[in-house]
Amino acid sequence: MLLELTCGVINLENKGTIYRISGPVVTATNIDAKMNELVRVGKEGLFGEVIEIDYDKTIIQVYEDTSLLKPGDEVTTTGMPLSVDLGPGLLGSIYDGVQRPLPKLSVLMGEFIKRGAEAPGIDREKKWKFFPLKKKGDIVNYGEAIGYVDENEHTKHFIMSPPNITGTIIEILEEGDYTVEEVLCKLDNGAVIKMYQRWPVKVPRPFKDKMMPNVPLVTGKRIIDVLFPLAKGGTAAIPGPFGSGKTVTQQQLAKWSDTKVVVYIGCGERGNEMIDVLTEFPKLVDPVTGGPLMNRTVLIANTSNMPVAAREASIYTGITIAEYYRDMGYDVALMADSTSRWAEAMREISSRLEEMPGEEGYPAYLSSRLSSFYERAGIVVTLGGKIGSVTVIGAVSPPGGDFSEPVVQNTLRITKTFWALDSNLSQKRHFPSINWLESYSLYYDSLKEWFESKISVDWDRTRAEAMEILQKEAELQEIVQLVGADALPPDQQFLLEISRMIREIFLQQDSYHEVDEFHSLKRQFSLLNAIIRFSRLGNNAIENGVEIDKIIKLESKAEISKVRYRKDFESKIGSINETMSKEFKALLGEE
Amino acid sequence: MKEYKTITSVTGPLIFLENTENIGYGEYVKINLSDGSVKRGQVLDTSGSRVVVQVFEGTRNIDKNAYVKFSGDVLKIPVAYDMLGRVFSGSGDPLDGGPKVIPEARLDINGLPINPYKRAPPHEFIQTGVSAIDGMNSLIRGQKLPIFSGSGLPHNQLALQIARQATVLDCTESFAVIFVAMGITEEEAKYFISDFEKTGALERGIVFLNLASDPSIERLIVPRIALTTAEFFAFNYDMHMLVIMTDMTNYCEALREIGSAREEVPGRRGYPGYMYTDLASIYERAGRIEGKNGSVTQVPILTMPGDDITHPIPDLSGYITEGQIIVSRDLERKGVYPPIDVLPSLSRLMSKGIGKDRTREDHKSVSDQLYAAYAEGKDLRGIVSIVGKESLSKSDKLFLDFADNFERNFVAQKSNENRGIQTTLDIGWEILSKLPEDKLLRVSDELIEKYMRRFMNAPNKTD
């Protein structure tokens, strides 16, 4: 595939001229270009991609502002599809949608993004210390590591042979400092391996085998990990109206997920949010390695005011980088905020092409584009024989918060975890404002065993009980609306008390509190378990005629509500459970 | 400069020309009509021999004999420090009888996107003197915080109050207001300008006016002209610019007009599919830049058609801006000015600009507590309407009273009342002190001692 792209008989430097310009879409004539080939447009050589060929007309989406391009200006082919640089130096970087490093752009053109600048995705001059893992005479398989560099203190960056290169080593450099351009390794068939490779973003990187996701992605967020868990290599959608918490949730997951690498794509969103990540992450600690959080993060920032075609590309740029680290045998999490802006970019380009619109003006291929993006998630056996994963979490921003619109609907058809954000909750400042009745995780069944064997045999039972209480609460609320809570029998009143505890103590989680913002799975379980235990003991007491008021006033109940903020959580929860037993015994003894 | 007399058709705000040669995309255009008048426009689509131009002043009176001159450049406006204190039209011509601007620079009205890497995170609190904003949804320098209102509500009065009163605490840096009118009535415009003149705000301000009777397509350029001017002052003269734009709804209508004239496939409710991107190219021009002292803060105002927040105009705006201030018809009916409903309002940057060393240590706690108590009080109003007030507990009754108290004493203020943040927070504590102390879960005991105790006459516990 790649061979065809790089070695096919296309005429390098084929030139044509612009015929028409309409926004980001440029039509060229007299050019012999391939579908998806990268071309340079106009005097400044703006980058663009061939998106349609129609008789003698070649239609190009341009990644930069097209103002003052003129019919008659030159268009040149490059012989390459849009590709990214993959090699050491990706971690800690911030790129635009077509992998131009933003710090480099600011050196070249100041505080504002002008057009026509070229900047490679990874530094060509920087030297990295290379440690070979292979020697002369060894066979290198497709995608196999020939050595590594320490990309940072905590990350070994494996230098892999590209997925289309294999052979016997006839020469390999010894340990030492090299730039990414130097040939590290020569193979008997003439192929060479450098520290970096290029890969066309729209082509998924190959792997040997896809596996069933059955290990959870631990996020430290109780409602996610316990109620609606995501698997490593799985997919999740977070739809919600504006201000409901999509970005905060994604940033929290970027901070706390137990992965080796995080790729965060700001796709058509706010500039200030990107700078937030950029100023905060270097100061925060990676929960996995203890190093600076920025060291495991790659940021792609194509904000809403940056060119629309580059926004369309940003998602592909991000997922390709994610797959590359997966191929090293790492767990990668990718956050895309927001896939709706991506879909809108497609819609805008499509309408400029005067294509037949589908639902709500989106192109008919919306659904297939979305699914081929999410399909690139997965836990796989890599070509090099390691196990790596890409987990994809996509925010969706439906117009008017209406989940029946095409982007949400098409996304839900593919993704297996659904965290439905609810503006009623966010307006009540209930955060994370994930609606517990609407959300779901189709991974839970395959993860259950993991939770039961690693955390607690009671995991499933406790969770199920909590879910049932929340369900019942919703039913009872309808009655309460009509007759008031006082009219309910004691056991139902008590259920309302417990569900309130589950919501306010367990489901709500303060993202700005140093202890509460992240709970280990063990903590999450003990907290829920304490509430459920209180529920069981309480129900028993009520059956035995104890007044509900007495149960609600118990000290252990008050203590459960505060324990989640405590550093000494483990010892405290133990003593709460003891207090609880004593208190209930005393209550029953009284009767 | 290329010149053609080859107009083939005129539809709505657009003209089509043929036999043109290599006209640039986005070029600025002048159209000389046979009656001697001149109109301006911009190229929307260009190909070998055919060009589409949108005409800012509308196409009335254009015929096939008009001459169309292509400038070879995009629309640039002259900018200069002397623009301060002046009133301009929606195309940037002086309206105040004063001289033409002697340009220090000519700038592309579309500006350029700020490199996200070079943005500086906003963190300075702007005191507007309005409690519902300062106390509950603070405005931060470099933020874009729109006012979502409805027709007939006093959003203009509120905007003026903000324009008059906005200051940054302990700060002597220069500060200016740019006021942009899009399709508002002459009466409204007069109201603004006379208020500006009366209060002296105009001396440190610039006004751009496109009135309801002015051409609608001009509304597409006036916010861009204003923001280009704002950026010039912010990043060349280190000034802090507050840009108030009213009414963004009229802007979006003009956008829709162009879309339908081009026979584009419409998006939701007939607005163009690219409206999000287009609005972002305006709103994202707020911000601060690393290494520069100035800033651009935006307070766009929009009227929600049918008071519907899910309408595409407020909806897409909300997806781009950093929060929203909601003006409510219910509160207006109750006679509360400013009728700001704090519950659905939000300032996403608030937490970065408040607290110790910025406003006051108790700011976040007291605002959270006010929010929670008001929400509870409002919920109780719903219940009272079903089961009656009698069935409420004593504590619930206090929360019910609190909601009224909050609206009458905290939210409500005079339109010339400039409340300092200290006063705002103290009023907050004062009304909280009427609630049972053990129900104040969002504030610590220390803060209660320090700020609330003095408002309490007798210990106040629940039954």
Ligand SMILES: Nc1ncnc2c1ncn2[C@@H]1O[C@H](COP(=O)(O)OP(=O)(O)OP(=O)(O)O)[C@@H](O)[C@H]1O
């Ligand atoms: N987990 C949370 N904890 C505390 N506050 C939160 C949380 N989530 C969201 N918020 C509050 O809600 C505001 C909006 O959240 P966020 O920016 O994530 O919304 P969004 O869904 O991404 O909106 P948009 O679609 O407009 O980008 C935040 O600025 C913050 O004040």
Ligand SMILES: [Mg+2]
């Ligand atoms: Mg967001």
